[in-house]
Amino acid sequence: MTADALPPARPATLEDVARVAGVSRATVSRVINGTPTVDPALRRTVLEAVEATRYVPNRAARSLVTRRTDSIALVVSEQERRSVSAPFVGRMFSDPYFGRVVAGLLDVLRPAGVQMVLMLVDDETSRDQLLAYLRQGHVDGVALVSSHAADPLPGLITGTGLPAVLAGRSPRSTGTTYVEVDQHAGAQLAADHLVSLGRRRIGTVAGPQDMPAGQARLEGFRGALAAHGIDDLAWAEGDFTHAGGAAATKRLLAERPDLDGVFIASDLMAMGALPVLARAGRTVPRDVAVVGFDDSDAALACDPPLTTVRQPVEEMSAEMARLLLRRIGGTDGLQPSVVFHPSLVVRESA
Numbered sequence: 001m002t003a004d005a006l007p008p009a010r011p012a013t014l015e016d017v018a019r020v021a022g023v024s025r026a027t028v029s030r031v032i033n034g035t036p037t038v039d040p041a042l043r044r045t046v047l048e049a050v051e052a053t054r055y056v057p058n059r060a061a062r063s064l065v066t067r068r069t070d071s072i073a074l075v076v077s078e079q080e081r082r083s084v085s086a087p088f089v090g091r092m093f094s095d096p097y098f099g100r101v102v103a104g105l106l107d108v109l110r111p112a113g114v115q116m117v118l119m120l121v122d123d124e125t126s127r128d129q130l131l132a133y134l135r136q137g138h139v140d141g142v143a144l145v146s147s148h149a150a151d152p153l154p155g156l157i158t159g160t161g162l163p164a165v166l167a168g169r170s171p172r173s174t175g176t177t178y179v180e181v182d183q184h185a186g187a188q189l190a191a192d193h194l195v196s197l198g199r200r201r202i203g204t205v206a207g208p209q210d211m212p213a214g215q216a217r218l219e220g221f222r223g224a225l226a227a228h229g230i231d232d233l234a235w236a237e238g239d240f241t242h243a244g245g246a247a248a249t250k251r252l253l254a255e256r257p258d259l260d261g262v263f264i265a266s267d268l269m270a271m272g273a274l275p276v277l278a279r280a281g282r283t284v285p286r287d288v289a290v291v292g293f294d295d296s297d298a299a300l301a302c303d304p305p306l307t308t309v310r311q312p313v314e315e316m317s318a319e320m321a322r323l324l325l326r327r328i329g330g331t332d333g334l335q336p337s338v339v340f341h342p343s344l345v346v347r348e349s350a
Contacts, residue, residue, distance in 0.1 A: 012053035021049035071115040072324060073139045074105060075130060077146035077153045078122045095240070095268060096296035097313060098145070101167060104317030105143060112325060114140075127153060134160050140328045143167065143320050144176075149210050163327035165320045169212050169337075177327070178337045179320045181311035183213055186342035187220030189309050190263040190291040193344055195228045197289050199261030203234035205248045205273060207265040214240075217265045217293060234259065238269045245269025249276040261289045261350070267298040270306055274349075289350035304348035316340050 014032070018025045023046060030038050031046040038046075049055075076098065102116075109116055117139060121127050134142065134157065141163035146153050154170045166178035194202055204221055207214025214237075222233050234256035238248035245264060252262070253276070264270040270292035274284060282288045284304060292299055295310030319338050 012055040014055070016053050017046065017049045017055050020053055021046045068140050068328070069138060070113055071117055071139050072109065072141045072143060072321075072328075073117045073119050073130075073134065074102065075119045075121060075142055075144045075146070075153070075157070077127075077144065077148075077151055078120075094242075096298055097268075097294065100296065100313035101145065101317045104314035105321045107314070108318050108321035108325070114325070116143075121153060127156070131156060131160065134162055141165075141324045143317075143324055146170075148208075149212075163324060165324045165327070167317065167320060177323055179316050179323065179340070180213075180337075181316065181340045181342050183216035184220030184223070186293060186309040186311065187217045187263065187265075188224040189342060189344045190293070191221050191224035191228070193291060193307070193346070193350060194261040194263065194289055195225070195230070197261070197285075197350060199289050200230060201256065201259045202230060202261040202263070203236075203252050203256050203259045204263040205238045205245055205252060205265060205269055206235050207238060207240050207269075209237055211240075214265060221263050238265065240266045240269060242268050242272040245272030246276050247272075249273035253277075253280055253282075259288060261291075263291050263293075265293050267292040267294040267296045267302070267306060267308055270308070270349075271298045271302050274302055285348065285350050291344075291350050295345050299345070299347070302349065307347045307350040308345050310343045310345050312340055 014025050014028050018028045021028065023042065027038070027042065028046055028049075031043050032050075102118075105116060119130050119133070121130050130153075133139075139162070142157050143165055144154060144157060145167045154164075154166060154176055157164050158176055164176050166176050168180045169178050170176055191202075202225060204218065206218040209215055209218070218235065225231070225233055234252060236248040236252040236255070238244040245266070245268065248269070249262075249264075249272070252259070257280075262273070264273050270290060274290065277284055277288055277290070284290050290306065292302075292306045292308035293311070294313075295308045296313075299306035299308045316338075319340075323338070
């Protein structure tokens with residue numbers, strides 16, 4: 001199919017596409033707007049005409065009809081000054097978790113023609129700016145990464161009326177759909193593995209105890225050890241960062257210098273912990289078996305490579321995107337939250 005000549009300076013219009021396809025302007029509009037009732041053969045004819053005329057839809061005009069922007073916001077909310085080890089932006093881009101979240105979201109959003117806007121919130125001013133942006137209708141929905149019990153943002157976003165999905169269970173009862181891994185089960189895998197290796201003097205570098213993930217991993221690990229008859233658990237709190245893992249490991253060794261097994265609640269913290277163990281003269285895994293959590297790139301960068309609990313972050317964030325698109329399209333019904341199962345990846349550290 002070839003298009004009739006158009007004036008060189010004029011972009012193609014719906015009327016041009018309709019003329020080339022031999023259909024009405026209304027039919028072209030239905031195809032462009034994704035109306036599902038259009039006959040497949042007619043749809044192909046119109047799309048061929050779109051390609052032939054090099055027609056580019058006017059997104060602004062389309063949004064007036066559909067009331068959609070074809071974009072969502074990925075909001076990463078962090079408690080102000082939670083960690084002194086690195087600024088918020090630096091921590092976010094150095095943590096493999098966030099890159100995996102973005103990759104999983106884009107795997108679903110790109111084929112759907114939906115753009116993603118990254119928005120970072122770490123204080124009251126940035127939170128107010130975000131809420132104003134959302135209320136002005138710039139996006140169709142929100143994928144929110146927020147984990148702190150004191151963070152009011154999940155409830156505030158729910159109050160905007162926008163469809164939203166959380167990465168992880170909300171610390172507050174907002175009723176918002178969430179996607180997460182079974183944290184307790186993952187910690188139990190770590191405990192069972194350490195005990196199976198004959199380790200009994202076991203400690204843990206836990207995540208922040210103002211975060212559900214940090215709390216659940218500690219609770220799950222402690223409960224699993226108790227089931228094995230081990231009630232004396234030494235632990236130190238970290239902050240899910242490389243530096244925080246190193247500092248917490250120093251405190252843990254000061255309390256329990258003879259420990260022979262340790263569960264570290266994130267791979268990034270484990271990367272910081274391993275050099276501390278080495279400097280203390282503790283060889284991994286001969287003297288101390290180490291199990292991490294995440295199965296991120298950091299696990300492979302550790303020396304020795306880290307045995308770790310895998311949470312399928314890319315699959316989880318892809319499910320977030322699917323849930324969000326269904327909510328935006330009004331087709332999700334009473335979609336429940338989704339909990340993924342973890343697995344243990346055995347390498348050389350335990």
